[in-house]
Amino acid sequence: MDFISTYLIIMTATFVTMVSPGPDFLITLRNALGVGRASGIATAIGVGMGIFVHVAYSVLGIAVIISQSVILFNIIKYLGAAYLVWAGICALRSKGWSVDHVEKAKNNQKTKLKCFVEGFVTNVLNPKATLFFLALFTQVIKPETPLSWQITYGTSIAIMVMMWFSIVAVGLTHAKIRMKLSSMSIWIDRMTGGFFILLGLRIAAQKLD
16 A cells, blocks of 8 residues: 555544543543643643554564564553553542642642553553554554654654544533533543543453464
């Protein structure tokens, strides 16, 4: 396939995968609603920067090795699953968030840098992202694909991810939306925590085809 055809396939696959709720979406949602718009965007940038880690090991050919090594796959899988379970437990222990002035100072104890790091780590250890890049760089992008093309594909994915989750952060922090969701914050945290734990356990049980 030529560059344009492959690019369109990759961008379409990225969009479909990106908009389906997962760990990246939930961590962006929690930080955007719980801390604020700027922190949500910082989380989105962290998620996007995490994409470059996946791109790096894929371009270096490590993705192919991982896809063919049960041991390496399991190491990455269990690390990701453990992180999701840990993040889920933290969410379950959360007392929710508030948008009123009394609680604002407490909410802002989580710095933008910490939100960025959370987004970055969540994406890097997100097995969903790992599996996506394993499939992409073993099924769609071939070893003979020019390096410049591979870097362009990866960079485009990272930019698209940053833009999408930034839009999510901005949309969720509209005053009326955030105020309404604030009243349900503890339940959102409970659902997020439950989802993370269930996803982590499901991933831990998943086998390499």
